[in-house]
Amino acid sequence: MDLxxxxxxxxxxxxxxxxxxxxxxxxxxxxxxxxxxxxxxAAGVFDISFVxxxxxxxxxxxxxxxxxxxxxxxxxxxxxxxxxxxxxxxxNMGRLFGTLxxxxxxxxxxxxxxxxxxxxxxxxxxxTMGLLSLPTMxxxxxxxxxxxxxxxxxxxxxxxxxxxxxxxxxxxxxxNAYQEVQLTLQQEAWAAGDFSFVPQTVxxxxxxxxxxxxxxxxxxxxxxxxxxxxxxxxxxxxxxxASEAHAGMSDQEIVLxxxxxxxxxxxxxxxxxxxxxAGIATPTEAxxxxxxxxxxxxxxxxxxxxxxxxxxxxxxxxGLLVLTAMVDLRVTRRVIPxxxxxxxxxxxxxxxxxxxxxxxxxxxxxxxxxxxxVMKSTAQISAMVFTILIGAxxxxxxxxxxxxxxxxxxxxxxxxxxxxxxMLAVMIVMFIMGFFLDFIEITFVVVPIxxxxxxxxxxxxxxxxxxxxxxxxxxxxxxxxxxxxxxxxGVAPPQITTMDIYRGAIPFxxxxxxxxxxxxxxxxxxxxxxxxxxx
Numbered sequence: 001m002d003l004x005x006x007x008x009x010x011x012x013x014x015x016x017x018x019x020x021x022x023x024x025x026x027x028x029x030x031x032x033x034x035x036x037x038x039x040x041x042a043a044g045v046f047d048i049s050f051v052x053x054x055x056x057x058x059x060x061x062x063x064x065x066x067x068x069x070x071x072x073x074x075x076x077x078x079x080x081x082x083x084x085x086x087x088x089x090x091x092n093m094g095r096l097f098g099t100l101x102x103x104x105x106x107x108x109x110x111x112x113x114x115x116x117x118x119x120x121x122x123x124x125x126x127x128t129m130g131l132l133s134l135p136t137m138x139x140x141x142x143x144x145x146x147x148x149x150x151x152x153x154x155x156x157x158x159x160x161x162x163x164x165x166x167x168x169x170x171x172x173x174x175x176n177a178y179q180e181v182q183l184t185l186q187q188e189a190w191a192a193g194d195f196s197f198v199p200q201t202v203x204x205x206x207x208x209x210x211x212x213x214x215x216x217x218x219x220x221x222x223x224x225x226x227x228x229x230x231x232x233x234x235x236x237x238x239x240x241x242a243s244e245a246h247a248g249m250s251d252q253e254i255v256l257x258x259x260x261x262x263x264x265x266x267x268x269x270x271x272x273x274x275x276x277x278a279g280i281a282t283p284t285e286a287x288x289x290x291x292x293x294x295x296x297x298x299x300x301x302x303x304x305x306x307x308x309x310x311x312x313x314x315x316x317x318x319g320l321l322v323l324t325a326m327v328d329l330r331v332t333r334r335v336i337p338x339x340x341x342x343x344x345x346x347x348x349x350x351x352x353x354x355x356x357x358x359x360x361x362x363x364x365x366x367x368x369x370x371x372x373x374v375m376k377s378t379a380q381i382s383a384m385v386f387t388i389l390i391g392a393x394x395x396x397x398x399x400x401x402x403x404x405x406x407x408x409x410x411x412x413x414x415x416x417x418x419x420x421x422x423m424l425a426v427m428i429v430m431f432i433m434g435f436f437l438d439f440i441e442i443t444f445v446v447v448p449i450x451x452x453x454x455x456x457x458x459x460x461x462x463x464x465x466x467x468x469x470x471x472x473x474x475x476x477x478x479x480x481x482x483x484x485x486x487x488x489x490g491v492a493p494p495q496i497t498t499m500d501i502y503r504g505a506i507p508f509x510x511x512x513x514x515x516x517x518x519x520x521x522x523x524x525x526x527x528x529x530x531x532x533x534x535x
Contacts, residue, residue, distance in 0.1 A: 029391030083298030102230030112154025126155030149504030171204030299361025313357020392444030434475025
């Protein structure tokens with residue numbers, strides 16, 4: 001083993017140790033990278049000019065069309081959480097299913113899926129459900145372990161069900177790796193005299209479509225587990241008392257309230273995901289639609305008696321989406337012909353209606369001090385993501401300058417079992433790292449290293465991305481450092497112990513691993529729908 005290989009391994013191990021020690025992620029990545037760059041340069045095995053490429057790597061990061069979706073999706077999720085749309089949904093779904101054995105657990109899983117598809121922020125979902133659902137479940141004698149596990153697992157669905165921040169970040173990394181691989185294959189084909197090779201691309205939209213069915217399968221498995229527990233251990237998940245479930249309302253009123261609380265997130269999901277899958281908008285453009293929709297929903301909830309401006313804006317937004325589907329209005333593409341005065345008039349009128357409703361909503365959320373808090377949280381989370389991205393770019397440069405990609409390539413090729421063995425090894429490493437590291441760290445550090453190698457081995461990029469996303473999802477649940485567990489611990493009542501939370505999460509980790517195995521055995525579950533939607 002030569003000195004470069006030793007430095008590669010030590011560099012990766014040092015980063016993991018420093019991150020587990022609790023140092024800031026971005027500065028840990030950058031600091032360790034610079035330290036090993038100097039060590040390698042002093043030892044004569046590293047060309048220090050590699051560091052000069054860092055400005056080229058990070059230039060344009062803030063204008064990356066894919067990564068711009070991150071602050072927009074964060075804004076959408078935080079706005080929905082602060083405007084308490086989730087509270088109405090949880091309360092009414094609890095009443096709807098509460099009189100069934102296991103009904104509260106089922107309602108938590110369903111609400112978790114809906115919030116995942118409309119917010120995509122694990123922390124907000126877990127904290128909200130922990131504050132609202134956990135006391136109700138405890139009051140109705142639910143097993144504390146089952147209650148905690150159900151809430152944490154439902155909260156992590158935001159990582160696999162699109163739109164999801166992890167899918168945006170992972171999609172960007174997979175897209176870059178696939179582009180690199182396709183250029184390599186093109187050069188090899190041209191060198192062999194084959195000029196018919198056409199490089200392929202993969203987008204975040206492909207990954208969104210690929211993750212949809214696996215995400216729904218996971219929700220179904222959670223619900224089946226709740227039903228299974230209700231059958232074999234009825235004392236662990238009893239039904240709510242009828243008096244508490246109904247709260248003086250008739251069955252018809254409960255259903256109507258459930259439908260009215262379901263409508264806002266479902267409309268938002270259709271607007272965001274529907275615009276992507278229908279080809280009307282890119283994921284970044286759909287993120288803007290989601291941010292506007294979340295703002296309108298917040299404005300509606302704050303003053304339901306004066307909802308006409310919101311309805312006008314909502315209809316205008318839908319009208320603009322329909323008009324976009326009929327005539328491509330996006331700036332970089334075709335525009336309405338100047339002679340089409342009806343189309344131009346409709347676009348102007350709809351835009352005016354949308355601006356009117358947005359202005360009313362902005363005034364309302366500003367007056368209630370919601371807008372300020374949302375903007376602050378959005379800025380903090382977005383700055384964290386992009387700062388980590390810069391540190392990860394430096395880490396990747398130094399790691400490759402030390403020959404790390406060649407080391408990993410040889411390692412994966414030498415693993416018994418060929419492509420299957422290499423993929424299994426990567427999944428195991430990512431799963432173990434998820435015990436200690438956040439998904440952002442794994443996405444920016446591990447994926448750029450292993451993805452090009454796995455894709456060169458012939459793996460489908462969409463399937464690979466979905467597998468990695470589902471694996472990363474477990475990092476939020478795995479003790480001892482799963483972030484969802486910490487979020488719930490922060491809002492759980494004193495009688496809930498940390499071990500209750502840990503033990504409750506383990507069955508759901510097992511369910512996620514079973515789901516991962518199902519997607520591994522049947523790749524079409526991840527690749528069929530993108531093929532149908534995008535061809």
